[in-house]
Amino acid sequence: MARINSNYLKLPGSYLFAEMKRKTDAYKAAHPEADIIRLGIGDVTRPLVPAVIDAMHRAVGEMGSAETFRGYGPEQGYDFLIEAIIANEYAPLGVEVAADEVFVSDGSKCDVGNIQEIFSSDARVAIGDPVYPVYLDSNVMAGRSGGFGPSGRFAGITYLTGTEESGFAPAFPREPVDLIYLCSPNNPTGTVLPREELARWVAYAKEHEAVILYDSAYSAYIREAGVVRSIYEIPGAREVAIEFKSFSKTAGFTGVRCAFTVVPKELKRRDDRGVPQSVNALWLRRQCTKFNGVSYIVQRGAEAVYTPGGMRQTREVIDYYMENAAIIRDGLEAAGYRVFGGKNAPYIWWKLPAGLDSMSFADKLLNTCQVVGTPGVGFGPGGEGYFRLTAFGDRNRTREAVERIRNANLG
């Protein structure tokens, strides 16, 4: 008798996001004339840049001719893309990464969700709070948690709750943990982990033989000098950390699908007999068994992001979004609100007036300003009392939304 994986039933469902959609749809139905502005979605809106479009047209053309057609590619990605990634993402930082340490995939969500498979099923998991929900959900599904409690937390998971005082840096755990998910620039807070804080995490992981799973999907949005763009800038990180990066937000690839993960060969962890094993070899095995590589057309598009034209054009798009971020940030501050993020990330983390929970505030914002955002509690209990706005919208609509917020009484 086949039974299902009952761990799935522990998940409460992404009811909050479904609930937000339901509320927005209901409002729209009740007020068909309403001009709703959506600043909730974490998706890009600007088109792909010409360099990428040209490269994908060329690649499509190649696939139509027997001489240049490509079938199965390498599971870990084509060399042309891996070399471009190393030359442009790591070499400028003085970070050495070998070609067989880079794994091209169809999305950081996939890699971040799948990476836990290569570790033991009893690993103790630590996640930032608030943070992108996939780290938690994928581990709950794999049986690394107990049930979901009334506090909004899963038993058996270590929540590294960040506070305003610490700039939302995840707190260090009181009990030893094995897998540590860090996200910087952070989704949803838009804040970055300071270099010395990352160095503490690297030291912690080394001392405890833990593994840091470092999600850096938003690193292209870093504007301030000195902010860490890769965890491998931190000495010793190659022995303890796996890094995830993506073309989704860097180059508008959310609908195109390309990302990459770096697993250094120095990273070894023990098997059940205590023998150190290469984590890189495990991930290679996982990808070769359950993945068949990224579309050739997409990989050629990603490669073009690193051409001179591609770099200039994608930088212009990121500038556009970051100007939106500044408009939101400045506008909210001018209206007397306290906000975080938006300087090195496309997310603005809005501190709500005292006494308002983030779901009720979503209602109020919709009803008063016809603006949609994301309640902070959707990213973990540590997100309660905050609200996420994104900078991925149209410039004029973003201005309009900020104007409405400034003129409204939301206190």
Place this chain on the structure above:
Amino acid sequence: MARINSNYLKLPGSYLFAEMKRKTDAYKAAHPEADIIRLGIGDVTRPLVPAVIDAMHRAVGEMGSAETFRGYGPEQGYDFLIEAIIANEYAPLGVEVAADEVFVSDGSKCDVGNIQEIFSSDARVAIGDPVYPVYLDSNVMAGRSGGFGPSGRFAGITYLTGTEESGFAPAFPREPVDLIYLCSPNNPTGTVLPREELARWVAYAKEHEAVILYDSAYSAYIREAGVVRSIYEIPGAREVAIEFKSFSKTAGFTGVRCAFTVVPKELKRRDDRGVPQSVNALWLRRQCTKFNGVSYIVQRGAEAVYTPGGMRQTREVIDYYMENAAIIRDGLEAAGYRVFGGKNAPYIWWKLPAGLDSMSFADKLLNTCQVVGTPGVGFGPGGEGYFRLTAFGDRNRTREAVERIRNANLG
């Protein structure tokens, strides 16, 4: 202290395929003048058809304009593709499939490898033998087996060994099993499961509350009337079976990446408390958590496979490969060999002269004919004594390979 998933260490490595590559490379180095013909690879060689190329060019163009740009798509695939799949793969068979039962993905390998996650970790797994290795490997990695034994089998896995007498139909298990992987048309034997045999499996699964994982990636190659193209042609299958199909071999998408999986809503299996749960809902949850949809460009290309032009053009390509299959099959039979498959699949399963093991035969074929194929033992212990040739090569090269084999003494 993070430990690795030690189940990975049970896998002996794909040493056979690596060994075949090493041998071929060594032969090439020792005989630089040798004209080696590769009939080992399971990859297509013909270019994408014009209808698909045109559709992908259009989609690339859309992504370059703000008005038509698409970001994140639905994790389960765009409606336009799902509707085309239902109308063209299922409606003509009289099989009803609902839109929310179809999950578009970037490859059947991914889906076939990931599907086990939604079942309990102690499920008893049954696999065909010989068969495509991913079914086995993904379950070994998930801890559903013991160690790899000297017989070439994993402890705790039920091998459903097919024989010549049964047309390589997997044998029914002696012990109750929970997850049953069936592949028809079969890779590597090229044979198909008769309708009455499939009906027996459906009855078995119903009786034992098992789940059939039906890999039908090669169904577009079926030529004989009456052969089952979807397991849902069998009454009752919607209550017991998940079906996997792919554009890889249907339309040359091995380097483009698109497939789909059907999970009927009637399929329910019990949780740890004995309560029946929707398997469809579990797979939706899995995909929404760990997958972000297939590239929009690729989905438009897949949709074009079902246009009148796309259907005619892809049919011509499949005809081309199937003529290759006939050439190999007829040539080997004329030389006095016994062969299977090649009638409803692009694979020819070559029975080796008595006393020859498949690895030694690979050496002999390379040395004598400069032809590369795949030793049957690479697909499981039941493949020993056989050899797989594929029909995906160039016509003239295929003819040449067959000519060499006919003129050689391989006995």
